Every structure is written in structure tokens, then in C-alpha cells.
Amino acid sequence: MTSQSLATSDEATVPSGNAGAFQFVAELAEEVSRGRVELPSFPDVAVRVRKVLADEQVSNDQIARVVGSDAGLAARVFTLANSVALNRGGKTISELKTAVNRIGHNNVRTAAVSFAIAQLRRAAELRHIAKELEALWQEATMVAALAYAIGSRAGRINADECMLAGLLHNVGKIYILARANRHGNLFRDPATLSQVIRDWHSNVGKAIVENWGFPDHISEAVAEHENIDRHAGHPDVTDVLTVAVMMSGFAGHETDLELNMQGVKAFWRLELDNAKCVHIMNGCKDEIAALRTALGD
Numbered sequence: 446m447t448s449q450s451l452a453t454s455d456e457a458t459v460p461s462g463n464a465g466a467f468q469f470v471a472e473l474a475e476e477v478s479r480g481r482v483e484l485p486s487f488p489d490v491a492v493r494v495r496k497v498l499a500d501e502q503v504s505n506d507q508i509a510r511v512v513g514s515d516a517g518l519a520a521r522v523f524t525l526a527n528s529v530a531l532n533r534g535g536k537t538i539s540e541l542k543t544a545v546n547r548i549g550h551n552n553v554r555t556a557a558v559s560f561a562i563a564q565l566r567r568a569a570e571l572r573h574i575a576k577e578l579e580a581l582w583q584e585a586t587m588v589a590a591l592a593y594a595i596g597s598r599a600g601r602i603n604a605d606e607c608m609l610a611g612l613l614h615n616v617g618k619i620y621i622l623a624r625a626n627r628h629g630n631l632f633r634d635p636a637t638l639s640q641v642i643r644d645w646h647s648n649v650g651k652a653i654v655e656n657w658g659f660p661d662h663i664s665e666a667v668a669e670h671e672n673i674d675r676h677a678g679h680p681d682v683t684d685v686l687t688v689a690v691m692m693s694g695f696a697g698h699e700t701d702l703e704l705n706m707q708g709v710k711a712f713w714r715l716e717l718d719n720a721k722c723v724h725i726m727n728g729c730k731d732e733i734a735a736l737r738t739a740l741g742d
Contacts, residue, residue: 617650
């Protein structure tokens with residue numbers, strides 16, 4: 446992805462005459478083109494986890510040593526490993542290597558992302574937008590838990606990857622909101638800020654996920670999950686993410702979901718009708734609540 450491709454596709458969406466918005470968009474394009482898209486306050490241990498997991502031959506011992514170097518991250522891994530959704534047998538784990546083995550590499554990545562965003566939400570320099578960051582995080586954990594519930598019932602789709610994609614699906618919004626902190630004029634024009642977030646978050650989110658070295662199909666899911674007309678030969682993580690985001694938006698309003706799911710190809714590929722969606726949303730409440738708690742809700 447280049448700054449030129451981003452600028453040509455999104456420049457026209459910035460309101461005419463808003464010099465501050467144009468400057469901000471230009472900065473985003475430059476950061477993406479240079480591969481400098483990194484969440485502020487990103488903890489060193491999360492970077493080390495990312496690097497160690499880039500080695501496909503890495504052992505669980507090595508991963509556990511890196512995770513164990515930070516008590517907060519280790520606690521997040523233990524919470525995931527002992528959650529109702531990932532601990533079907535009910536046996537509590539107290540050894541980090543065993544926890545890593547139970548949840549797998551994708552969920553170690555998920556724990557690291559969760560931990561990193563928790564640090565961001567507590568950053569002193571972003572205290573004035575804590576409410577907005579919290580709302581985005583609540584959305585992320587809900588979508589992640591729903592994506593896991595959908596993926597685990599879909600067959601031939603990795604539910605752990607679905608949860609990771611769900612947690613990352615709005616990371617572009619988090620990044621843009623945090624970066625806009627340097628442009629106070631944008632916060633005085635909420636409509637412009639909302640438009641920049643809406644039009645840019647998927648491209649920025651994809652760049653972040655690529656920068657973190659996650660698999661291509663995860664970054665594609667983050668980039669394409671809002672494309673309801675997307676063509677695919679078989680159901681995939683992007684389909685699960687599309688459905689999870691829609692289900693999250695219509696939780697408690699199932700009739701509206703049934704109307705809005707019409708024509709969305711992801712539902713068709715996953716063989717999900719309204720009754721099945723309602724079952725996941727209502728019948729899996731305990732599992733979803735447990736996962737959200739484990740993710741740091």
C-alpha cells in the first residue's frame with residue numbers, strides 16, 4: 446500500500462476547505478507509506494511477543510518466557526486460558542507454558558493486542574478522549590467474542606483467527622482518534638473527524654495489522670469486512686467478521702438484523718439465517734461474556 450493509492454482514493458472525502466483535515470490525512474498517508482503506523486504507548490513486551498511469534502519454529506517455552514516478562518500480559522494470557530470458552534474441561538491452569546499451549550499462538554497474539562490497547566486506553570496524554578477509546582474497545586471485545594462464537598460453529602474456519610480479527614477490526618479508528626489528538630481543530634469539528642474516521646479506518650487498520658506481521662487474511666478481513674458485496678469462493682474469516690460486526694450493531698434488535706442481513710453475501714456463505722444468528726446472540730451469552738471479560742472488557 447502506498448501513500449499515493451491512499452491519497453487518491455480518500456482525498457476527495459475530506460470536506461472542502463478544511464485545511465486541518467487535509468493536513469491530517471496527508472500525515473496519515475505518509476505514516477502508512479513509511480510503515481510507521483504504530484499505536485502510541487505500545488508496550489515493549491507486545492513488540493517482543495510479535496517478534497517471537499514471527500518464527501514459526503518458536504517453542505512454547507520461548508513464548509512463555511517473553512510473556513512472563515510482564516505480569517500484566519501474563520495475567521491476560523492466564524485469564525484467556527482459563528476462560529469458559531477456551532477451558533472446556535474446567536481445569537484451572539497456573540503454569541504459563543501450559544497456558545500458551547492451551548490457547549495457541551493466535552490467542553497469544555490476541556492477548557498481546559488486548560494488553561497493548563489497555564495500555565493505550567490508560568495513557569495520560571489521551572485521557573481527554575478516554576470515553577471515545579472506551580467505546581471503541583467495548584465494540585472490539587463484543588465483535589471479537591461474537592466472531593469466535595460464529596467461527597467455532599462455522600466449520601473449516603479458525604475461530605481463534607476470527608477472534609483476533611474481531612479485536613483488530615476497529616484498530617484503525619483507535620489509531621486515527623489517538624493521532625487526531627495532535628490536531629485539536631478536528632475535535633472542534635466532530636463531523637469532519639467522524640468522516641475521516643469512517644473513510645480511512647479500514648485502510649489504516651489494514652496497514653497497522655500488516656505492520657504487526659499478522660497473516661494476510663487477517664489484514665484483508667480488517668480492510669474488507671464492510672464490503673457487503675465482496676465475492677469469495679468459500680466462507681472465510683472476512684465473512685465471519687462482516688457478520689459479527691452486523692450482529693454486534695443489532696444486538697437486542699433482531700428484527701432489524703433480519704431486514705439488514707438480506708443481500709449480505711457473508712450470511713449466505715456461512716449459511717446463517719436470522720434464527721441461527723439469534724441463537725448465537727442469545728444462546729451463547731455466557732460464552733461471549735466470558736470472552737469479553739478475558740479480553741479485558
